[in-house]
Amino acid sequence: MREVWFDQDGLCPPRPGTVSISDDVSFLEEIDTDRPLLIRGRQRCEWARALADARNWRVHEVQPLREELLTLCSSLTTEQAEEIAQRLGQRFWDLPRPLTLAGVAEALFGGVFWRHEPSEEHASAWLTWLVERAPTGVDAVLARALAGLWQGRSDGITEYCYRVTTREEAIPIIAERLGLQPSAFPREEWEKFPLELRESVVQAIEEWVRKQLIASNGAAVDNWIAAGVSPRVWSRIGNQVSQYFKQNPQYLTLERLDALRPYLSSFELERLASLCPRPDPGLPPEGFEAVCQWFRDRYLPWREWTLSSGDEAALERAREIGRRFATWCLEQYPKLGVSPQAGQLFGWARVNELRTQPDDATVTLLVILDGCSVSDAVSLLRHVQAETDRFTVTRNDVVLTSVPTVTQFTKPALLEGVPPDQIRQADPDETSSRLREVIAALERAAPGAVVTWRLSEPDASYHRARTREDANNEVDLRLRSIARALRQIADEVPAARRLRVVLTTDHGRLLGKARRTLTVPPGWHTHGRAAWGPATGQRINTGFRIEERTALLDAAAYDLPAEYAYRIALTDEAFVTSDGRGGEEWFPHGGLFPEEVLVPWIELERDLAVPSPVVAIKGDGRAYGSGTLVVMVTNEASIPLQLLKLELEFRQRRDIVSITETIGPLSQVTITRQIESWPTPQDCREARVRLTYRLPSGAHPTIQVEKIELTSRTLYDQTNILEDLQ
Numbered sequence: 001m002r003e004v005w006f007d008q009d010g011l012c013p014p015r016p017g018t019v020s021i022s023d024d025v026s027f028l029e030e031i032d033t034d035r036p037l038l039i040r041g042r043q044r045c046e047w048a049r050a051l052a053d054a055r056n057w058r059v060h061e062v063q064p065l066r067e068e069l070l071t072l073c074s075s076l077t078t079e080q081a082e083e084i085a086q087r088l089g090q091r092f093w094d095l096p097r098p099l100t101l102a103g104v105a106e107a108l109f110g111g112v113f114w115r116h117e118p119s120e121e122h123a124s125a126w127l128t129w130l131v132e133r134a135p136t137g138v139d140a141v142l143a144r145a146l147a148g149l150w151q152g153r154s155d156g157i158t159e160y161c162y163r164v165t166t167r168e169e170a171i172p173i174i175a176e177r178l179g180l181q182p183s184a185f186p187r188e189e190w191e192k193f194p195l196e197l198r199e200s201v202v203q204a205i206e207e208w209v210r211k212q213l214i215a216s217n218g219a220a221v222d223n224w225i226a227a228g229v230s231p232r233v234w235s236r237i238g239n240q241v242s243q244y245f246k247q248n249p250q251y252l253t254l255e256r257l258d259a260l261r262p263y264l265s266s267f268e269l270e271r272l273a274s275l276c277p278r279p280d281p282g283l284p285p286e287g288f289e290a291v292c293q294w295f296r297d298r299y300l301p302w303r304e305w306t307l308s309s310g311d312e313a314a315l316e317r318a319r320e321i322g323r324r325f326a327t328w329c330l331e332q333y334p335k336l337g338v339s340p341q342a343g344q345l346f347g348w349a350r351v352n353e354l355r356t357q358p359d360d361a362t363v364t365l366l367v368i369l370d371g372c373s374v375s376d377a378v379s380l381l382r383h384v385q386a387e388t389d390r391f392t393v394t395r396n397d398v399v400l401t402s403v404p405t406v407t408q409f410t411k412p413a414l415l416e417g418v419p420p421d422q423i424r425q426a427d428p429d430e431t432s433s434r435l436r437e438v439i440a441a442l443e444r445a446a447p448g449a450v451v452t453w454r455l456s457e458p459d460a461s462y463h464r465a466r467t468r469e470d471a472n473n474e475v476d477l478r479l480r481s482i483a484r485a486l487r488q489i490a491d492e493v494p495a496a497r498r499l500r501v502v503l504t505t506d507h508g509r510l511l512g513k514a515r516r517t518l519t520v521p522p523g524w525h526t527h528g529r530a531a532w533g534p535a536t537g538q539r540i541n542t543g544f545r546i547e548e549r550t551a552l553l554d555a556a557a558y559d560l561p562a563e564y565a566y567r568i569a570l571t572d573e574a575f576v577t578s579d580g581r582g583g584e585e586w587f588p589h590g591g592l593f594p595e596e597v598l599v600p601w602i603e604l605e606r607d608l609a610v611p612s613p614v615v616a617i618k619g620d621g622r623a624y625g626s627g628t629l630v631v632m633v634t635n636e637a638s639i640p641l642q643l644l645k646l647e648l649e650f651r652q653r654r655d656i657v658s659i660t661e662t663i664g665p666l667s668q669v670t671i672t673r674q675i676e677s678w679p680t681p682q683d684c685r686e687a688r689v690r691l692t693y694r695l696p697s698g699a700h701p702t703i704q705v706e707k708i709e710l711t712s713r714t715l716y717d718q719t720n721i722l723e724d725l726q
Contacts, residue, residue, distance in 0.1 A: 004039060005018065015090070066081040126147070130143070206236070226702030277305065278305040333557075377503065396601075405530065406530050465587075508597065
């Protein structure tokens with residue numbers, strides 16, 4: 001059957017595959033053919049309609065798109081409707097009928113989300129489109145009209161997203177979703193809202209982040225840290241943060257830099273560390289716990305600064321501190337090995353505890369990295385948290401490794417959970433270096449079992465590198481790869497299985513460069529900053545003997561195999577290789593500097609919910625005089641929390657109250673602090689209080705304290721002097 005389209009106004013575009021009839025002669029020529037016709041003009045259409053009825057042609061009435069659009073969308077002008085018609089051209093004929101604004105938008109802009117009903121996924125696609133398209137002119141008119149339709153058919157976050165119709169409005173909404181912007185909606189609701197971080201969206205957020213940093217003189221990062229912005233988001237914005245502070249170092253404080261440590265890459269931190277000189281950490285204290293805290297809080301950040309700054313005086317001071325620590329380690333190591341706390345101080349002892357005192361409800365994956373420094377572990381943890389949010393850090397501290405800090409002695413000891421002199425060269429549990437084998441072992445492991453994943457990284461990358469830059473780049477790539485593998489493990493091991501991951505290493509490494517200048521007798525083996533050779537059979541009663549720049553160890557005192565004698569560097573030098581090579585070596589190991597001996601021990605648990613602490617504040621004092629503040633904190637989580645500070649906001653002032661106390665898992669603590677200038681009664685009524693604490697991951701969340709009971713007495717408050725007589 002022949003088909004004929006009637007365009008009475010003559011404004012519709014040519015129809016593909018159809019003969020356009022604009023004059024009577026052309027119509028007469030086509031009367032006896034069977035080709036489809038598009039007839040233009042009112043009189044011609046009337047004339048042709050009679051013939052079409054007589055010959056039983058199929059007739060279609062078409063209206064100019066401009067008129068349809070003006071009917072659909074009253075906010076369009078005639079000129080704007082005509083512009084849309086011109087842009088669509090022959091696509092006019094493909095528009096679904098009856099015509100809808102969503103159908104027009106799909107034809108104009110592409111994409112299929114236009115035809116879908118309002119939903120969180122639809123609203124997410126809408127925000128992305130606004131960012132990428134940045135609609136103006138007639139596009140903006142259509143956007144506003146469609147958003148109004150969707151807004152009326154939605155609620156909550158979805159309705160909130162349809163309120164925005166421009167790129168400038170959409171970007172802050174996306175920032176809310178990412179936790180970078182305060183929101184009226186709970187964080188838990190936003191986390192369920194889907195968002196595809198396309199490159200265009202990432203670039204828009206980076207632009208927004210730059211503007212926030214500039215407007216706040218860098219203080220925006222404090223809000224993002226306090227809000228608990230996820231590591232995934234930090235991995236996207238970290239470069240913008242480091243670039244800003246590199247250009248504006250006057251706003252970078254040590255406190256701010258330390259708070260940023262869990263979130264920025266090693267490259268970004270190194271870039272900033274050189275701009276922010278560290279105070280001298282002082283010499284190591286005596287007790288092991290005090291040494292560990294000194295190492296993490298004072299020495300390691302300072303040592304990383306000396307590496308990035310190249311300050312020669314600081315490097316010389318690092319040699320002095322390193323030698324003093326080496327002496328401390330030689331003196332204390334044998335004592336610590338027989339102390340009641342030995343099971344928690346040495347990495348091999350903790351591995352033994354994993355096997356001999358298992359958690360019967362948990363399968364443990366023991367990841368043994370080779371030569372992973374604490375600095376590397378911080379980077380690895382950041383990469384893991386950027387890859388997946390399924391792991392929660394439940395423990396993050398340091399342990400002692402065996403000495404000398406070379407793989408031949410430390411790795412077998414760690415694998416077997418014994419001191420080096422008890423190594424049997426046998427893997428005590430299911431052990432593999434292949435990811436697929438590790439996943440299969442975890443899937444079949446019984447609760448309480450330990451599966452060991454042996455890795456040769458990052459040590460292999462360090463040994464291949466010829467320059468500091470090569471080492472940093474290659475190691476970071478390897479750590480990212482390990483993080484992706486851990487995400488795969490989290491996703492593929494059945495969710496019903498309770499899974500714990502322990503990250504540790506056999507030895508650390510020197511943070512810096514060593515010259516190979518130390519020599520040993522023929523027949524000795526050397527590796528970096530350690531050497532071993534045939535035993536002489538003579539004991540060293542004091543455990544060690546210092547000989548200029550090295551120390552000779554007594555094997556029995558340090559639980560080492562008796563067939564060797566051992567020599568370790570006390571300076572930042574290394575030994576000439578066994579084949580006589582000198583030169584320099586970046587990031588060697590084998591010695592006794594803090595970063596070589598103190599190594600990471602990190603425990604992660606999959607799918608662990610961590611509730612925020614419950615805080616109550618009480619206090620009483622005389623206005624402008626002294627007062628007492630009592631803070632009661634309940635930790636309902638199964639991980640320890642370090643309480644850092646309270647922020648008390650009054651009408652015209654803000655007080656910072658330092659706490660720095662640790663509260664254990666499932667426990668409660670009461671803290672009392674004296675306040676020198678107590679607030680007025682009105683300030684007490686309007687006070688807002690926030691608590692900042694540190695998770696084992698290093699993150700610094702801040703929560704609002706809801707339960708506040710502060711009372712203030714003025715100078716004119718009188719006691720009843722007759723009270724005792726009544």
